[in-house]
Amino acid sequence: MTEAAPQSNVPFDDDPPPPRRPDAEPMIEAIDLCKHYGSFAAVDDVSFTIRKGEVVAFLGPNGAGKSTTMKVLTGYLAPTKGQARLRGFDVTKDRVKAVEKLGYLPENGPLYPDMTPRKLLKFFGEARGIHARFRSQLERVIDECDLEELLDKPIGTCSKGQRQRVGMAQVLLHEPEVLILDEPTTGLDPNQIRQVRELVKKLGQTRTILLSTHLFQEVEAMADRVLVVSDGRLAFDGTVSDFLYKGGGQMDRAFHTLTTES
Numbered sequence: 425m426t427e428a429a430p431q432s433n434v435p436f437d438d439d440p441p442p443p444r445r446p447d448a449e450p451m452i453e454a455i456d457l458c459k460h461y462g463s464f465a466a467v468d469d470v471s472f473t474i475r476k477g478e479v480v481a482f483l484g485p486n487g488a489g490k491s492t493t494m495k496v497l498t499g500y501l502a503p504t505k506g507q508a509r510l511r512g513f514d515v516t517k518d519r520v521k522a523v524e525k526l527g528y529l530p531e532n533g534p535l536y537p538d539m540t541p542r543k544l545l546k547f548f549g550e551a552r553g554i555h556a557r558f559r560s561q562l563e564r565v566i567d568e569c570d571l572e573e574l575l576d577k578p579i580g581t582c583s584k585g586q587r588q589r590v591g592m593a594q595v596l597l598h599e600p601e602v603l604i605l606d607e608p609t610t611g612l613d614p615n616q617i618r619q620v621r622e623l624v625k626k627l628g629q630t631r632t633i634l635l636s637t638h639l640f641q642e643v644e645a646m647a648d649r650v651l652v653v654s655d656g657r658l659a660f661d662g663t664v665s666d667f668l669y670k671g672g673g674q675m676d677r678a679f680h681t682l683t684t685e686s
């Protein structure tokens with residue numbers, strides 16, 4: 425297939441680009457990571473390093489392995505092979521240390537349908553050992569995630585977008601250094617999407633973030649680097665400019681090329 429002439433003057437070659445912050449501490453590492461279900465490889469030998477202060481968009485078609493990679497990175501699933509590390513700690517062997525400063529928003533938001541957001545946040549606050557500062561942290565996440573009206577409504581009766589906001593509040597309660605967010609804006613209304621994007625941008629100034637999305641505006645608005653997976657394998661790792669260049673200035677074209685050509 426002939427690629428269209430690039431419309432961007434950002435240089436691109438097929439070698440992986442140097443990390444944006446080559447001296448910064450590695451915060452999220454996938455090292456030859458594999459997750460197999462029987463003979464099917466949902467994650468197939470994936471390696472990348474995300475350094476302190478990077479905001480990385482994780483892209484890939486449905487079923488490409490984004491959520492599975494995130495579950496392995498956060499220790500929710502054991503890898504079949506390879507290693508996942510957070511802040512330098514192996515998530516399998518040193519789980520408590522590895523997840524101490526982690527905020528993970530899973531694909532389908534929080535569980536515990538019978539709890540109210542207030543009880544859920546209190547439960548997680550206690551589990552995370554936030555005692556003295558709990559009240560101020562709670563007020564902060566209520567404000568950041570617009571939860572005031574929902575605090576005493578059972579989570580099972582919240583709408584999809586409302587549940588997503590409760591999940592986000594749970595993620596942010598302990599001021600994590602590393603955020604792994606699986607499609608954080610899915611199901612949100614346009615005002616909430618805007619609010620979450622602003623929040624991620626703000627958090628990205630001091631935290632390290634890996635977020636999956638299917639929305640290219642989200643990549644431009646929040647990320648400085650892009651990872652693309654296709655059929656469980658890493659198909660691209662580069663800056664947003666490199667990604668754009670790959671598609672001749674169009675992200676959808678870059679995505680199509682990377683995920684349909686083998």
Ligand SMILES: Nc1ncnc2c1ncn2[C@@H]1O[C@H](COP(=O)(O)OP(=O)(O)OP(=O)(O)O)[C@@H](O)[C@H]1O
Nearest residue numbers: 461465466484485486487488489490491492493531
């Ligand atoms: N428990 C499981 N048993 C068998 N296969 C599974 C299991 N969980 C996930 N898979 C398969 O692994 C592959 C990767 O799924 P995953 O949820 O990671 O994709 P994704 O990239 O997050 O997709 P989406 O964009 O739809 O969220 C899919 O083919 C899925 O069917």
Ligand SMILES: [Mg+2]
Nearest residue numbers: 490491492531
């Ligand atoms: Mg997914």
